[in-house]
Amino acid sequence: MSEVTLESCIFHGNKCHITPDSIRKLVERYGLVMVDRELIVLWLELYDKEVRYPAAWLKRAIEFSYSPQIPHAEYVKDKQGKMRQARGLAKEKAMKEAYARLDEERAAARAAECPPEKSEFWKFVPKAVKEKWAAK
Secondary structure, three states: OOOOOHHHHHHHHHHOOOOHHHHHHHHHHHOHHHHHHHHHHHHHHHHHOOOOOHHHHHHHHHHHOOOOOOOHHHHHHHHHHHHHHHHHHHHHHHHHHHHHHHHHHHHHHHHHHOOHHHOOOHHHOOHHHHHHHHHO
16 A cells, blocks of 8 residues: 555545645644545545535544444455446346337337237237227
């Protein structure tokens, strides 16, 4: 892991919408390592949720140690894996919805092209289905 500096904390704090002055005050009070460690948690948290007051969130995270008591690389890897999995599920859902719409459009086009009432198999369709089809 690289060495933690005030400049890196300010840079990462800026990415999390925290002013350099706030970062400096937190570093003076809690130290570079604590601020840097909780900035990572805040940065990951911003992907999942909307954090209204990131500076206050960071201060609270430092005071109550929101960072897990496991190595950060493992935590980040796990969090990114969950984010990738969520993105994959969202893509899968979007694809299913797109295919369902496409199937509905094709069925409607086929029905407009060759109405089922004109099919030779129409006489075998149950009466309830015929009534339902007529209601459309």
